[in-house]
Every structure is written in C-alpha cells, then in structure tokens.
Amino acid sequence: MTDLYLNVALDTPLDTCFDYRWPGHGEPPQIGQLVLVPFARREVVGVIVDVRTRTEVPPDKLKDALDVRAQLPPLTTEWLDLCRFAADYYQRPIGEVMVPGIPKNLRVQKTVSLDRALKKLAKTAFPHDPAPADAPVLNAAQLEAAFAIGNADGFSPTLLYGVTGSGKTEVYLQAAAQVLANAQRTQTEAQVLILVPEINLTPQLENNVRARFPGVPVATLHSGLAEGERLSHWLAGHLGHARIILGTRLAILASLPRLKLVIIDEEHDPSYKQQEGLRYSARDLAVWRARQLKIPIVLGSATPSLETWHHAQSGRYRKLELRERASPDAALPRIRLIDMERDKPAQGLTSTLVSALKLRLERGEQSLLFLNRRGYAPVLACDACGWIGNCTRCTAFMVLHKPENRMRCHHCSLEQRIPKSCPTCGNVDLQPLGRGTQRVEEGLQQVFPQARVMRIDADSTRLKGSAQAAFERVHQGEVDILIGTQMVAKGHDFRNLTLVGVLNPDTALFSHDYRASERLFAQMMQVAGRAGRAGRKEGGNASEVLIQTRYPQHPLFGAVMAHDYDRFAGELLEERQQAGVPPFMYQALLRAEARELQTALDFLQQAADCLLHPGITINDPIPMTMTRVANVDRAQLLIESPSRPALQMFLKTWMAALRAMKTRAKWSLEVDPVDI
Template structure:
C-alpha cells in the first residue's frame, strides 16, 4: 500500500477563516477517533485557528500533495459537539443556500466556542544581549524606546501591554522581529464556555436542643435549611436569616454544616408570569387532530403536517400533548416560534408542563445563560427546546418531533449573511432525522397551504375556537369618507373604544409603522427629507425630537427650512405608532396606554414587562406594530383596531397580498379570546380590494384559492422556484455595470440549459425597490426555475462564471434563495 493511502486526513471548516474547507493530516494520537463534529486547533498561515471536523478521509483529493499538509495541533472536545443529523443539515444548508460551510457552522455554535488566540511576543536571548549592548537599533520614536524598556523589564508582552505604549511601537516591533530579537507565540483563551458557581450550605448534623432553644436566629437558620431539603444557597440564607454569616462560620468550624462550591445552570429569566392552568379536556376537533398525528409521533417517521386552525382553536394544547408523547418515549422535541415576544408566553406554558426538562434558546438571553442552555442541550438534560429562528440549529440529540408555530411568519427568514428560512430548514431536519414536523398557523403560508391541498403535506384543520367562542365581528371603515382630525382614529373606532372602556374591556391598536410622522415634506418645492446613506425618507420621532433612518440608524435634528430650496418650511406627513398613542391620549386623557415597537422594546425583559402589565390590566390599550399581531392570548381584549390596513398592501412584492391578509387575520384573532365576544374595526382606503374583503370575512381559504389562481397564471411560487441574486456596491455606476454583466451571464446559462431541455427564466437586473442602503447601491436579478434541482444547477453555473470575472470583485454578489421580500 502506498504510504499516502495509509494515512488519514481531516476535512476541516475553519471558523472565522477561509470560505472553503481545508484538509489536515491526522496525527497518530487521533487515528480511530470519531472526530466529525468536534472542534480542533489547526495551523493557518502564521497563526492557529479553531476548526470543526466535517469529514475524515483515507484519500486526499488529487490536486493536493501530502507534503504540503499540516497536522492538527489539538483536539478540543472529548465528544462531538454536533450530532450527525445536524452536521448533515449544515452541509445541506451550505449547498442549498449557496453559503460557505464554515459560515454555516458559525451560525450553529455560540461565539464563546470559537474564540481567537491572543498574540504574545517574547524577548529572545539574542535580543536581550542586543538591547543591552551597543549594537542595538535606535528607537526612532517614543513608542520604540518604550517598547525596548518594556521588553527588558518583563521579557514578554501581550496585547494589553502593547496597547498601553506610546505611538510608534508597531514599526519597531516588526524591526525587532526581523532581527530575531523577539519571537511570537499564541495564547489561547479557554475554549470551554463560562460556568457560574454558587456556594451551597449543606446540613450535616443538628446542634443540641438547648442551644437551638437559646437562639432565635439559629432556629430560623436551621428551619430554612430543613425546608430546603438540607441544602440551601448561601445567598438565600443571608437574605432570609439575620446573622447568617456568623452561624455559617461557627457551624462550619464545628462540622455541623459544610459549604460547597457547585456549578449552577442558568435558566431563561424571561418567562411571562401566567396563572397555572389545569389540564384541559380536548374538544372533538382537537382530539381528531391529535389522532391524525399521534401515529407518526409514536412510531417516528418523516411526515409533514400543516395544522391549520383558526385563532383561539387550541393549537398550543395539541403541541403540548404530542410533545409529551414524544418525551414519554425518551425522545426530544424542538419547538420554534417567530419572535422572542411570543417565546416568553409559550415559555411559561411549557415550563409549567415540562419543568427543568425545558431549554430556551434566543438572542434575548445573556451570553452566560446561552452558554448554560447550550450545555444543557448537548448534555442531554433538555428534552424540549423552545426558541426562535436560530433554535432550528440547536444540537438536540435523538429528535422525535419538530414543531414550527406561526409557520407563515416572515421572521423565520434571515435577511443577511446566511439567508435561510427556519421553517424550510426545520422540514429538512425532520427529513434527515426521519421524524414528523408540524407547521402550525391560523393563516398558513401559501406554500404550506398548497402542499396541504395537493397531498404533499397532511392537512389537519381546526375550524372552531375552544369553548365554542365565536370569531370576532369585523367592521370595515372606508377612510376615504373621513378627512382632517379623523384620519388616525375614525369616529367609528373612537366610538368602539368608548364602548370597550365602559364595558371594562381592553383594546389593541395595530399599525405596522413606528415613529410619529413618516416623512418631512417641503411646502414650497415638494422635496422630501432623505437619508444621505439610504434611498428612504427619514422618520420623525417626537419623543426624541429627531428624524431617524430605520435602516442604517442615521439621525438628524428636526429640520427648519428646506435644504433644497432654502425657502419653504418642512412639514411632517404620515403617521406611526407614536402618533397613534398621542391621538389616544388626546381623545381619552384618562386611559392608560402601552406601546410595543422597536423604539420602546429595547431589550427582551422590556417585552416581558409590557406584556405582563397589559395582561394584568394595568393599561387599557396596547398600541403596536406586528409585534402584537401573533400568538398572544389576552382574555380581556374585546376590541382590535387596525389603523391602516393598506400599509403592507402597497409594497412592490408579489407576496404583499399574502402578507397583508395574514397580518390582518392574525391581529383580528387577538379579540374575543376570553368570556366576552370580540370585534375588529378595520380602517382602509381600499375597502373593495379582495385582500381586505377576505380579511373582513375571515375567509382565509377563499383568499388562498384566489391568490393561488393568480400565482399559477403568473408562474410565481409555489408553482415555480426562485432565487434572488443581489448585487451591491459603494459606487452606483460600477454596481449597475456589474449587475448588467451578471444578467448577461445569466442569459448565457439560460440558453445553455434550454439546449438541454431545461426551462429557465432570468428577470432583470433592475434597481432594488430600496436602491441604496447603508451607502451601498443595490440591484436585483431573479432566477426562476420549475424544479428545485434546475434552480440549483442554474445558480451554481452562474456563480461559477461570476467567480472567474475579476471586475466583479468590486461588488458583492449574494444569493437569496426562496426570497420573501424584494426590498
């Protein structure tokens, strides 16, 4: 056997390194180990880096020579961090979304798992003689001289030492290194995530009764310890017992108690405070739904279900029953929700049912809590994982069920870097693990609805609300009839609010636009105040007395005279949630309001506080953007007001009708979920539009049939597959030329595939609806195919050709597969 074939080689994805995977030689000590999914330390140029082993191979690719390979330096993990099905999923995502595998793995791992080493410099023996002798190089700056003194004093300098030196040390450092007077080496920080410890007091023996009777503080101390089962955190004892520190020292010295340092697992602190619920009796519809899905859960097999149930029909209880069945079988369950605001409500419900077996995963958690939740998941302590989009990549082992709640929500789609859709990734993960997946919604995406109708997915329907509660009454207000002071709150909505407050109910007002005014316009020349970095208008925020760009964060003072003509004054037009809140205060001065949008919800804890305050009726009205539209269960809400139903209807995207119908029906579903019936006042300037009419009747089936007919005629998804190729660059003319050339290459690919009998459509390029964003010009090119395989082939061919064009290096080309927005 050739010596080359007798060795093993690891294909490694270097984190925060090259886009392609690199091959390394396995040292003798690593032979025979299961390294796939483990982190390793590898040499990379002049430094070391953390990598994840994605494959172990016996043969090198033909273009690589064994002599050029370097050895893996260190194996970090004792066991694979990522289970096999998750590694396969990451490789699928890399290919499907045209994204480098190392970057996909970076999205999976917490940032604490791929820390960078710190570079240190050590004075060599030759360098010490040189710096102390007459032949040393003279420092040309104060920084150079300070550098030499520091080396002579300590012998080794790290990043913090160097940063404290005067300017000029960098050039002199390179000079000393070129002479061989200093050597560099990397010091790795701990690659083990942080652990929090806690002092625990353990009761070992009880003092005699006379001593206990003589001291009230000692009696209290022992009572707290006994009530805690003989062990209690020292911090809790100090809070509950006077002079606790004294008794700890005294009893520990006598051996009556012990004080131990134990690791503690930090849990999510963001669950809403909900009243405990008794186990409910399922309705006949719920029982039928569970019966349809229980077999796939009991004998796991890949089977996608679309749980299509009206708002308030009890979908969450169905999830809980099926998850309990999964856990009882010794398997795990993964539950996805679209936003942190919704996860905090479900966390309380799931915690009541599954206790410490629940793990929560989202960006609202502190880094230490995320580290502990990661350990809880990887160690197998968590049977159920609840989280937002990124939780679909959690390292859950032995998965038995995946649930995607509110599966229609566009928040599941990531719109930067790795542009994946968590719902689609969840379906693929279920396929790889051979387990069922449930896609639940009152307004399923057209894709899922279509798959359910055609039999690709199993459609399970819930047509009635629990306890026989009626759906809310819908009332359309034609805003074309109202002018002046009624353009925010119509008389009909004001009257409905009065009646709601008199009846002791609560109201929710929805407007999917934040701020006070949408833009400033010059009365003289008509100029609109624009962001200098983006092709959008600046939004006025009255509470800040500033105008802001909601895309790049640019802000300015409120304008006086128009900068374009220098004559006219700038006047605010349009309105957002801040203006709605002000109109409420003006109309109902005694009414307490809360507002939920990105301006007010600055952290996850603020979201929890606001939702709990509204649920406990500390406010009469909740005003908000789409944050308030989905999943929330407020039993005292009897009125929902939609301030402008047309906002998302005017977006230049073929999905705008679908998005609008879903938003309106979802927010309408927040009304009447308690004992009293609900109603919805829907303000619109397009009362006869088919989307508005569908929302007014809450007939989502009819809307879907109408929309699918239109999509079939125009050959849009779900009847075709699409990819958006986004070209961005800092210079408008160069970016336009690059987009045009990419379009030419796309048409060449189209012609080549047509010759093979494969139909393909190339649309564009054209300026994106927001042509400039964060100082970069943007162009869209769409690739449309009739099968996923043909789309894969077409985009891969296009990217291969683009990689060979040097002039495209001046722009960034990004592929957004299955786009949900054209903006």
C-alpha cells in the first residue's frame, strides 16, 4: 500500500501547514476532513488540505495522524477555496481562517458531542415546503425587487436601497421563498444565508422567518450560542438539512454546500468587520463567495456604505430602490433640529424635547431617546483643583457608573469605587461632566415620574437573553420612553413609537476619522427610521425626530432633514476622490504595540524602510489616537495604493520581511481598515 501524507491546517500563529503520516488503518482520508493530530505537547484538530504520496519532511520529523472525523462528510472544495482566499487576502495563516470557524465541540479530542449531535439531527424531521405562510401583499417596488432577486441567474450583486420602513425584510423573505421554490421545482436543494450586523437583531428576524416558513428548517449562527447549540446549527448547515441560515459575520465562514442566495442586511454596518485576529469583512467575503459560487447576493441598506454606493453608481452592482414606506399610511418622520444655544437643556433635555415627550405620553405612544454613550457620565472631575478621573492603564477617562457606585474604563475594563473626595486636594464636591444613558434615565424619571422608562445598552443587557426580553417588553407596550445606544438604532420594528430624540450627536462632526460623517449620517437615518413605521397619525400629527445640536447649520443635518442620502453620498464621494481615500484608494494598516511607545515606533519605522515600494505610499509611523490601552502603548503605519493588486503583491513580500525581523513589539496587519 502506498504511504499517504496529510497536509493539515492548524490554528497556529505560523504561516504554514504541517505534514503528518497516515498510519494506514481505516478508510483513506480525504481533503476537507477533520483530523486529530499531535502538535507540540497537545493533541489538536485540524483540516486536511491535501493528501500526498510523498513529503519533503524527513521521516524522523514526521508524526502519525491520530484520528479522522469520518462521521462527517468532508468540507467542500468551495469552502476550502473561500478560506484560502481569505487567508491570502488578509495575510493570515490558513489555519487561522479554517479552524476557528468550526464549532469548538468539533475541535476537541473527544467525539461524544459530535456523535450525540448527529444522532439528534438524524431523529429530526425536515419537511421541505418552501411556500410562504401569510405573506403580506407587496407594493409595486417590493414586488419588482423580490422577483428580480429571486429569479436572478448566476453571480448578480444587487444593492437593495430602501428607506427605513420600506419593507426590505419582506423583499428578502419573498426572494428567499422564490429561490427555495425554484429549487424544489427542479428537484434540487438550496440554502439561503441571511446576515445581520448584531446578535440582538437575530431573534426578531428568526421569528419572522419561522413564521413565514413553518415547514423549512432554520439554523442560526452567532457567537452568543452555547457550544452545543452552535454545533447543532453548524451541522444542520454543513449536512444540508438547514434551508435558511441566519447569522452575524461569523456565519459567512460556515460550511453551506447548497448555498444559492446570500443576503446582507444593513450592509453598511461596521460590525461586519472583525476587529481581532483575522480582521475580515463579512460583507466583502460574502461578495467573493457569491462570485465563486455564481449565485446572487443582496446588499440591503437605507444608508449604503460609500463603497457599495460607488459600485452601484458605476454599474458594477445592480441597484433596486424602495423609495416609499411599506405601510400605505406610514410616511417618513418629520425631522427637526433644536438649537441648544437657544433652547438650553436641563437634565440633558431641551424644553422642546420635553414637550414632545409629554405629548406622546398623553397619547399613549412610545418615544425613543438615542444617546450613543453608556454609563452615567463620561468623566468625574474636581472643580477645585482640576483633577479628572483618568484610567491609570489607558489614555482614557474612567466612565462614571453611578448605580453600581463604580468608575469603569471602557477600554481595559479596569474598575474602581467612586472616590468620596478628590484624590489630589480632598474636595468632596466632585462633579460628573457630560451625560451617558444612565444619567439621562435618572433625569427622565425626575421629569416624568409616572412614565415607564427603560434603558437598553451594553450595561443593562449583560445577562444572556436580557436584551431579547427588554425588546419584547417594548414591543408589548410595557415601555413609554426607551433610552438606548446604537443597540436600539437599527433593525427593530417598534410599531407604537412615534417620537425619536437624538442627544449629543455633535462630537462626530469634528472627528479626525474621514468615515465619521458617513457613520453619523447613517446612524441618524437609522434611528430616525424607528419612528412612525405603523403609520400612526392621530390628530393629524405625523411621527417626528428631534435632534439636539449646537450646530444646526451643519450641512450634514440638512441632508438628514431632507432624507437625502443620494445628495449626501454624491458629495461625500467627490470629497473622497479629491482626498484620495477609499473607495478610490486601497489601504492596509500595520499596528504595533509595546510597553514603551518608542519600541513600537522603531519597529514601524524599520518596517517602512525594509522594502522598496514603487507605486505604494507608506506614511510615517504615528501613535494611535488611543495611544495606551491596558499599559500597552500602540502606534500605526498606513500603507496606500490606487491599485488593489499592487497593494496585495507588496503585502505578500512585505509580510515575509516583517516576520523575519526581531522586535519586542507585538504587531498585526489589517487590510481594508475601517478605523484609522
């Protein structure tokens, strides 16, 4: 019998795969199977990426593979190619792409969890009835969009550009139903993948999907699942049982052998970009995967990213538009600006906003106050000596969390008790500066003691299931005034909400980040879209959005008031083109961190000087805006090129040179960075 050698991808920091000898017992292994192998002093699970009859590794260096997970069909060639592309494009080891995307219970030595999960799936009945149940009647624009998407042939990237409340979800569901029905007619099998940007949006979507497709098996994939649940849902996708798969960004790396349609909801959302380890964009990988499989993909948003908008304007993507809200009597909310220089706020609320809240309480309608800053106050200060509560480990303030009697750093999680007096001068009259959601909640309870006020942010929803329970209370009408961060700004369909108040949006107007205005506009339009979705107009008063600002003349607010994304995006694209930034330039960011800032800067300077780079711009190393986090100093080096292929060629050669350098700095590379 010919000796076989397995080339196995492992989740290691090394940029190689490893060869193992197949001991010869059992069925011959296949590419794409999971295999248990010895590595260092451990036994780990990897993915077989090649099976060979020869190896260049000396025989005395080879180890035997221990066990192949033969219970599972191999991962497909298409899935392996997707992982190879991601590893190649984002300059990461192949194993770092493949292995973490596989459920943890498949990566342990014991196979009990796998056997149990497979038996459970085998006992589950999976009827295949793609006919939608109780589908609402779509308007003409929705019908056109659903038909175009559901009957698209081959790779067909589509921007579904629809105002908030225009019924994009209904288009997704009816297009998905069409794809499943077409597959049934041709006696083939199909899977539909729908991605949302955040975990807290999955329960509402899952409920809609299960109600619409009562006979179709659905799987959900996100990091909030228990390991047993994740294994069960991943297997349902990998084995082809699940016909509709819902998830967050990690679901794009799931094994889905019968994938026929991909939908990216709120495609503009920065949450689709992974910020640790493999820093991939789920949206971009989804487009590549659709092209690879020659299937349609839908990118849906009321405020598309400028990259996607540019592709649509240039004809690279098809654009389908939903210009009106889906409910016949639901108009877009009226947006008004409140000049805080004229209407001075008390408790963070202007008299205009207080009056509007009072009116909604009298009508029995709900209101939402949006403030993207959690905690009680951003900082605690002493008026006597100027002391400010800084984090001792970061270049950041300690955020005051009054209900917990704590000061907390939102960057390194350092916590301290609130001091009873100034640590510098002993003054007992310490003052909170600024407002977070906790302080606004306190102020509201004083102004409206009879109102049912609820706060939804990362602090109030730490426990598993608490966010879903909180949103359910809002939907059931048990809340009069909702206060929240970006968690409440998108995707939620609050049927009785007619007023949105936006607090303190001004800081983003003067950010050094060139993406700040794009994000602020999207945020304003998304949160404004929570109002008036059911078309309530009692007494002739439409829903409204009140924005408190000290800069009412700023052109961004003018575009928001007019609901005019087209003009705003066009002007912003012109600015980007003149400035030479994405989407007209391609970027990579090399970050370094060390105990001393100079160590990081020295490494980055050495990196900048180590390779000739015609056609590539390497900027000077600089400290990051948040220079110190958890007692580690951080710096960055920006690399730019007008050509994506030229940048990729440079990065491949450059990364080899960087790995050969000796440095005490820890470094990482991000391709297509979203935060600079």
